[in-house]
Amino acid sequence: MNATLRKFGTPAALALSLSLSGGAALAAAEDVVIEDVEFSFEGPFGSFDPLQLQRGLKVYTEVCSACHGMKYVPIRTLGDEGGPQLPEDQVRAYAEQYEVFDEEIDDYRAAKPSDHFPESMLENAPDLSLMAKKRAGFHGPYGTGINQFLKGMGGPEYIYSLMTGYHETPECAPDDFPGSYNAAFGAGGFPEECKDEEGHHTVPGSWINMAQPIYDDSVEFDDGSPADLESASKDVAAFLTWTAEPKLMARKYAGLTGVLFLTVLSVLLYLTNKRIWAPIKGKKKD
Template sequence: MKILSKNTLAALAVVVMTATGAGNANASELKVEKQEWTFAGPFGYFDDAQLQRGFQIYKEVCSACHGLSRVAFRNLGDKGALGYSEDQIKALAAEYEVTDAQPDEEGEMFDRAAKPFDYFPSPFANDNAARASNSGALPPDLSLMAKSRAVGRGFPLFIVDAFTMYQEHGPDYLYGLLTGYESDEPNDDGKYISHGYLGKDGIIAMAPPLADETVEYTDGTPATLEQHSKDVISFLMWTAEPKLEERKQLGFKVILFLILFAGLLYLTKRKVWANIEH
């Protein structure tokens, strides 16, 4: 008996490919390597100390060009976040200046020190100002970046990833981007090449933002390019999905409940059918 016709198989292949992003033209040329992440898998979690180091990198390096407009200072103290106290967050927010939402008595907008409820201010007044300072290229907001670049690992690994529900393609891609620079010297057009960038031939307007010892860690963690990259990417994964830990813990409880429930149903079935003659 013929169960699956050729057409059904072809349709299935298309569904799998679109679902895993393998159909994306740029993405298919780029090979993204799988990395180890604390937040991967069913027991994934964020390491507070790592998020703090990642935030330090964002603050000291990336924030010169990239906004984080969906994150409020108070979020840094949320459950499952960086583990900062209220006072630490107040002090941290006060280092930034924001424009108040309301004008003053003369009707003028005015700047003030940021408070915990404020969102991270963007480094540029608007997109055109941002482009003008970056030789025409726009540095994108990083709030959701870790989830917005779903570059798959190419055939045949994307099939494995689909079945094992591996979801860390965004962070893997960012790791390739940040560690894949060919050189820190620009070419004649003032551009760079990162072999991990999905643009054509890896040509990117961003100079390599990280190298060994770019920032100084206070917790004794080795300040290598690889470590810096992992730390800032973990922080960006948190900004993109702050409820990741809760989601995974709930998922685990649901599965556990379903297993127990299946067991109970099986026992009930045995009992109900015990005295029925076949």
């Protein structure tokens, strides 16, 4: 069945198109400001916080989905273990916010959990399904290095820093320069007035085509959690990490199981080797 999904009652696009996945490469590490944020899912024993993912889902639904889609994410996964873990009735109710054009009936119908999130209706607004994997927040020599070894790729940190990286336009920039100044975005436009004699940037970041999407109290969380800019940005960054890595916890458990198995196997091989060679090594030469 070929079905086209669209947002039911989608509001008008909030802002200019997002350059989040623009073709230009990100600027060097010293030209952008990426904050190292602590997330619950980091480290070998970390895991997603279902309540945080639920809050992030709300931020995405009420703010981000006006411009951006997640066409690779099935709605039914909102109830999966390790994810937001919504009850089945809530997953079904959430799906019904959208409608699907069903070619079999040649008409629109309410979406089901088996359908995917809608894709963006804007050509220049990138899909957010895999954005946390696509973007590397931390850089070192040749694009890798010690920062990524210690802190990871930094995809969620990049999203968080981008959401909180909007600042007042630097004094060096002309008033009519297009876009919004963002200290975490390094692939946008940059005025010549903000470069020194050697062409180096005098301020971090660049000008992005997307206006600031999240502000303090942009959403209201049902559990009374803080909805300031930093908290909401962290929640949506965690949610987009889950959409990009929905099996992250399963992979961690599999890796831990593998390490334990190899450890036990190594001990058994050592004891076996010692037992086999003990009689031979114990013989004295005549």
